[in-house]
Amino acid sequence: MAKRAATNNSSDSTLSVARRGEIVVGVYEAVQSCFAHWETLPGFDFEAVFKAYLVEAFEAPDRLGFDLATMRLIASLKNGHTAFADDWLWREHGAPIGLAVRHDAAGWCVTKSAYEDIAPGAQIVRIGGQPIDAFASKLLAFVSGSSIREQRNRLFSRPFLFPQSFEIVMEDGTTRWIERGTELPPGPAETDGRWLEDGQRYLLTIPSFAQPRFEADAIELLRSLTDTVHLVIDVRGNAGGNTPEALVSALMPTRYRFWTYETPCSDGLARARGEPPRMIVSEADWVEPAEEAFKGKLTILIDGGTFSAAEDFVAPFKDNKRAEIVGEPTGGSSGQPYLRDLEDGMRLWVGAKRQMFPDRSPFEGVGIEPDIFKNWPPTEEPGKVPV
Template identity: 35%
Template sequence: MEQEISALQHAMARLEDPTTLIPPVAKYYAASRIYSAVERCFAHWENIPEISNAELYFDYLGALEDVEDRRGFLLATQNYLARLKNAHTHFIDFTLLQNSGFGFWARPLPVSASKHAWTVCGSTRTDIKAGDIIEQVNNLPANEFFAGYTKLVSASKPEAAARNLLLFNSFLLPNQLNITLHDGQSLQITRAGHKHPLSLLKAVELDTSGKHPHLIIRSFSKPEFEEQALSFLSQLDDHSPLILDLRGNGGGNTPRKLMQKLCLEPILVCRESTPQVIGLEKAEQGVAAWQNGELSAHHNQPNAETTPMRLLTKDETFPASATPFWGELIILIDVGSGSATEDLLIPLKHSGRATIVGEASAGSTGQPYFEASLPKTQLTISAKRADFPDGTRFEGVGIQPDYPVMPTPEDIRHGNDPALMLAQQLLRQMVSS
């Protein structure tokens, strides 16, 4: 006898076609699963104690009311999740990622002469070049236009949201932009047919052309990237001074072997915790509210007070390599350095093993919970909170550099790298002393 297809299976099968409108029942079914995942798994309410998930969800449902297509559902969902201020908590619709880039990326720089402008940091286009300054977009000041979309980017820091908008989240923007550059030139650009500005870069490179080796690791998304970095490291004298460049490395798999190679003493693990959702504890909270006469439709306690956390690690260590890399170590980072990259940075910073140059890191790491609420989508909710080994806050703060350095638009335009130049200068001083 042929198995009967349920109404849910039938609805999901229809939505495999990305052009199909989302019926209300499927829309609210997906939204309820997303709300439930946040309620059960989200590990960072301490950063937003004033926010109630119930109120966020109510706003989310209101935003969904007139939504019928995938783009509308994506924008409403990201508006909900981005308010949780966590880089590992977001929603992706893979059908909207195709041809999503404009061929350049830009961000506001605090050292820029104009507080309204965004500076182009990378480009594969001929009409927009690195170092160009965007003054207006669609007849609005650039910062005003982009702010409407930056608020939809999941990030643990505002600086990271602004950096990642055009780099990884340009699918949020309209298909066409009218841009005015600092020299008055007006351009009408579309997203079709342009390579991503990072597509031409290798994941791992070793540059030995300078006085001191410069090891660049742009991703830990594949295990072979860590292996390649270790292979490059093995080619160097293990007492050689080294510049380790982790700028723009958004993470992937925690590079534990590289961590062990670079650390010179037992490695103190960051303090980790996760939501502990136990039915009886939730029942007891409800009993208390009922007994106090607070149980009503108007009573929404802050989530930070109603989500108990279970400590996973505290004061734990694991050994460094028996044959470590002993050389003086300077690490370059920026707000694009996040997740597994910060797992590597935390012990190097906490132990004083490395001198860190650049910009504060992204301030977000942890294990996400994965779910597909609709066909061809992916929901991730950060289910693990990490703090520095001494318990001080890491989420939304990140790794602070010993020497803060930011490029100017002029640096980018002329190909100058002030952070790398400072690192080379510091190594010369360390070696000579």
């Protein structure tokens, strides 16, 4: 079959019945064959939920309604590596809010702001005349995540769920009218190293593993250190990318292991019998250390924004106790997603690998617990906090 040519027409706000049919069939097949996280959904009837989705998807008046229906379906699977995206949605309805906001025990806290009159640390209590919890609860149904914490922390990065303009009220009673379209200031773009104490403690900040250079630069900086140095690695806010196996090896003077995981597997005969995919388990393998690995004292800083491949980085150090882990529990979602290109700028990711700690204790939706808990103030950005 010839592949559909992608369209860049930003005014393409409608989808034909035939096109909707192609997409929903692709979504169904990908989820049924690849999704590895059914055990976290006891009593969940995907067939019934999918039938309700079909009605909503075909009755949606436009592409926006169709996208939101599909996002609601995928979010119902409660997995941080299972998501639907549409370039058109971001292009037409994705004007930024200008705020980064996290949710914790204290409430909804601004961590980054593009506005001079809203400082990091401000608490938002109302949006659009509603208590923020009531406002958010209506939108979280469209946000994928392996936990309610992850969904809440992702909410403000989904601007198309918000009105084009709205009023926010702070805890101190001040108000601010938000007109979407203001970009947040950029965060750290490169791996960075600096001395906290000359010759004694060194801070290595790794903002991402999305590009090979982040890991390569970290290894290069690491090579300049002797084993007498106390190395502090900051992966707070690192949302992952590619698992940095070479960096882990460069820091491990003792043997280590990553995850035990399981993934679904099926065949034609099993499907003919109506049998669900069976789960294949792969136990965590021990990896022998490299002789030239860094042997000095190691501390790793984490938070709820430490996610995916960044959690792959932290996990071996937690398992073999090579490093002291400081901060807040990590995001709690990793594993290889299956990517389904639905064409026309639409993509579906399905979490096809369910990871757990080597002792089989759960990781998904839980995260990696620190050895020393520290609730990072929102005014302290990654790379700014010596320990």
